[in-house]
Amino acid sequence: MDTSELEELLSPTKEFLLTYFLPEKCYNYFFVDLNFLHAQLPQLWKVLRARSASGISWWSVLLQVYAITGPVVYCITNNIPLEAWSERLFMFMQGLAMGFLIQHYSGNTLKGIVFLLAYGGVMLLLTSPLVPEQVIPAMQASSMLAVVASRVIQAGTNYYHGNTGQLSALSVFLVFTGSLALIFTSLQETGDWSSVSTVTHVVAACLSCLLLTQVVCYRNSRTKDKTE
16 A cells, blocks of 8 residues: 555544644654554653553553564564664564553552563573574564454453553554554455455454544543542
């Protein structure tokens, strides 16, 4: 899918987003330049501003970090130029930052630091000759399943608590839109709705839609919590 096709697909929502959510520069950054990998940035900003990560599942974030670990390790071990995968590295760092913030704002700063150090050790191990060659391809193959599981866990967390806490509506919307773009890209590459890649992206998009629906439906619950 080229940029013009994606812009046409998103045109019904553009005016709404520019009016209520984003300045035009940010809209172009995410939807015209297709920087969906930075969808986590509004989430980080919301958590930092509120000084709270309530409602955001630790396990969901951990699975998101795992999902991007395989591609990052592959690029490192194959000496791929950084400019070709810097976006993935940035997304990886965002995931680690979110994992730390969840622990930090839960009063477990030390646990958050241990998490960062431990994951750094895991990365050193994965990029060393000690790891069998089959491990990284297996991680890459399972990355989309990890993404799906991550969204299932977050949706379950929202349902259990009856609200979405500090979950960013903008981040969820950007992830949902990115999932739609991946479906069309997969269809262009495979031409088959029944391919594993396309089906997985469809499932991920449906779960992102569920999260977005929860954000909207639980909005009154969050407002009520603040007034009690």
